Amino acid sequence: MARKSAKSAGGNARPRRIRWVQRWRGWRRHHSQSAAESLAKVLQQPVSSAMTWLVIGIAIALPSGLWVVLDNVAQLSAHLDRPAQLSVFLQMDAQPEDARSLALTLAQRDDVKSAKFIDRDQALAEFVERSGMGELAQGLPENPLPHLLLIDPVAAAPEALGALRAELEELPAVQEALLDTLWLQRLQSLMTLGRRSVQLLAALLLAAVVLVLGNTIRLAIESRRDEIVIVKLVGGSDAFVRRPLLYTGLWFGLGGGVVAAILVSLGTLLLESPVNALSAAYQSTFALQGLGLVNSLQLVLLGALLGLTGAWLAVARHLKAIEPR
CATH class of the missing domain: 3.30.70.3040 (Alpha-Beta Plaits)
Incomplete structure (x- = not known):
């Protein structure tokens, strides 16, 4: 009877289905844990992390600062504009x-x-x-x-x-x-040339930022090789392994964007006083304009996006090469 009941019990056993709510909670919990752990690992190496943030910040701040200068020159030419004569x-x-x-x-x-x-x-x-x-x-x-x-x-x-x-x-x-107004037309032509040059410089520097972040994430992957192998041995998916690395790239890019916004704001603040003095000497109401809150937030978001892009490219290239033997 005991065998029969046991057999009956075993025959009626069914695999438990995981509801989508539980999947959502687990996915969200792992994201929060990955974000916190990756941030903690970044902060555990303050010197190297600060140098990476500074390199990224300078690369983003240089074209951003030049773009701010061109915008101010455009506003100045608008003040000087007058009907053609x-x-x-x-x-x-x-x-x-x-x-x-x-x-x-x-x-x-x-x-x-x-x-x-x-x-x-x-x-x-x-x-x-x-x-x-x-x-x-x-x-x-x-x-x-x-x-x-x-x-x-x-x-x-x-x-x-x-x-x-x-x-x-x-x-x-x-x-x-x-x-x-011929000189204004020449100024507009120079402005167009300047904007194209800044766009080209920005494309090159942003590509350099992606490469720097990709190399940083590659080093992080190599340092976690044993950990990644163990996770894959117990059935961890590539997405599970990828998340902490993507968050690492996000934190590096986000920090670089913050540094870039600070550098551009400091540059504007340093130039504001002499520009205002020069404007007053020419009896002009022109005032130097900085990034502003919205553009500063966009700069930070740009850094975060570059961080995710560099991390994704590095993970997609190097993670598949790490497999349990």
Whole structure:
């Protein structure tokens, strides 16, 4: 009877199913344990961890700081921007009556808002007043400045302004026509070149950060080789082994992002006082702008993402090579 009952009991035995709630709790518990243990191991080596954070932080802070500089230059050029204006210098032998007549003719054009005539004597007086070179001007045998027409065009497109400038220079009474916003266009071209250069530099440095983090995680894998072998012997999956290593990369990247945000903020703080003094000397309201809270958080998140990427690449390459024999 005992054998029969035992056999009956054994025949009715069924494997216990693990519910999805229990799977979720176990998965969450292992994630929290992996995050805490990996952070503890990182903090157990403060010198090497600090050096890794500093290298990552400098690599992220360099393109970020250059981008902040370019943004401030763009804001400064926006403050300096003004409506396009053409300065038309007439021939030296042009008479004032002819210059006034030309100004009236140009003002009636559909592509010109207004045309202002400035006499050469008035121009010299303004130059002397602004430059403070009155004694030098008195020693001149004659006025070296020509009559001037200030033209306010209707169109603001560079192509239309260039066409109007070329047409005005073809007039017999005109010696030269200058577009006052030409330097702004050159500045915009330099800004575009600067942004492309910073983007290229950022791509190279971020790739270097991923390689540094990948090498750091590779060393961590080698130091835990015996532990990984034992875990795989008892049935641990690759995902189970991978989690602590991914969190290690996350902590390194997160710390590097924090260091980068601090370095950029310190650089902005050091430059703020001399920039404000220079702005006040030129009677400008320009103020140096830093990263701000949102951009600083984005920098920290970028570091964390780079840490995860470098760790994932290193784990995917080296973890499969470690198998129990």
